[in-house]
Amino acid sequence: MTDFLPWQQAQWRQLQQARGQGRIPHALLLSGPAMTGKRRFAQAFAEGLLCRTPTPEHLACGVCDNCQLVRAGTHSDLVFLEPEESGKQLKIGTIREFIGSEPLSTQGGGYKLCILDPADALNTAAANALLKTLEEPSPSSLLLLISSQPGRLPVTIRSRCQRLDFPLPQYQAALDWLAGQGSGDWPTLLAVAAGAPLKALQLAGEGVLERRSVILQQVLGLLEGRADPLQVAEQWSKADVPQLLDWLASLLLDLLRLRVDPALTTPFNPDMRQALVQLAPRRSERDWHELAQELIQLRKSITSQLNLQLQLERLSIGLAAAAAHTRGGR
Ligand SMILES: [Zn+2]
The missing domain is CATH 3.40.50.300 (P-loop containing nucleotide triphosphate hydrolases)
Incomplete structure (x- = not known):
C-alpha cells in the first residue's frame, strides 16, 4: 500500500x-x-x-x-x-x-x-x-x-x-530519501530538479545528466565561437524542447548569478560550476539578463510551436554573439 x-x-x-x-x-x-x-x-x-x-x-x-x-x-x-x-x-x-x-x-x-x-x-x-x-x-x-x-x-x-x-522538502531530507532509492548523482539530480525529489528520481531514469552535458558543450561551443549557431539550433529543435529550454534557462541564470557574485556557492548546476565560472565574465550582467529573459519568454510561448526553429536560431545566434563580442573587445 x-x-x-x-x-x-x-x-x-x-x-x-x-x-x-x-x-x-x-x-x-x-x-x-x-x-x-x-x-x-x-x-x-x-x-x-x-x-x-x-x-x-x-x-x-x-x-x-x-x-x-x-x-x-x-x-x-x-x-x-x-x-x-x-x-x-x-x-x-x-x-x-x-x-x-x-x-x-x-x-x-x-x-x-x-x-x-x-x-x-x-x-x-x-x-x-x-x-x-x-x-x-x-x-x-x-x-x-x-x-x-x-x-x-x-x-x-x-x-x-x-x-x-x-x-519543498529540506535538502538533506530529500537527499537521504533519494539515497535509499538506489545509486545516482543525487546532489546534481536534485539541483537539476529544483529540489523536487520525485522529479530527481524520474530524471535519474532518463539519462538526463548525459544529455544535459551535451547541451552544455554546445553552449560552450557557441560562447567560444567554435560552434555553428544554425547547426546547433537545428539539433536543439529535435530535442525535447521544453526541457532543453529549462536547462538553458538554468544555465543562463547561473551565468548571470556568477557574473554578479563569482563566489556563489549554490548554482542550479553545481556539477558545471567550474565551466560556468569561466564563462560568466564573458558578457555583462545586462547581457546575461537579456538572454535569460528571452529564453523565459520563449519557454512560455513554446506551446504554439510557431517559428520554433527560427526562435531557437535567434537564441543560438545570441549566444554565439558573445564570442564575437569578446573578440571584438580585445
Ligand atoms: Zn486494510
Missing part, C-alpha cells in the same frame, strides 16, 4: 488529528511544488480511511478486503480524476461521473473519496460541476484536490477547500 514521504510527517499528523476529532473537511486542497509527493500523500490518506484495520499510524493494512479492492484499482469508493491526456484539461464528463456515482452505498470505511490531480486542469464547466458538490457535500464524501498552481483554480473553489501546504 502507499506510504507518505518522510518530509510529510507534519501534514500527516495534522490530518490524522482532524480525523480523530471527526473534523475531516469535505474538500482538501493539497498545494505545493510539483513532484514532491502530494498525490502519494493523498493516496496514502485515502487508503488509510478506507482500510478496515489500519496501522497505529493510520496507514492501510494492505490485507483487508477493502485494501485488496484498492490495490486492484476496483474500489468503488475511491476514484482518481485526471486529464485524459497529460497536460489536457479535466473534462466535465469525468467530474459528472463522480457526482453521479456518489449516492452508491459506501463499503466498509464509510468514505467516498475522489482525488483530482492536477485540480488546476479543470475547465470552466467541470469547475462548475465540482462547485456544486462542494456547495452540497454528502456527509461521507471527501474531495482531495492536488495542485502545484493553486492560483489557477477558480477562487470559488479555493475558498471552499481547506488548504494543506506541502513546501
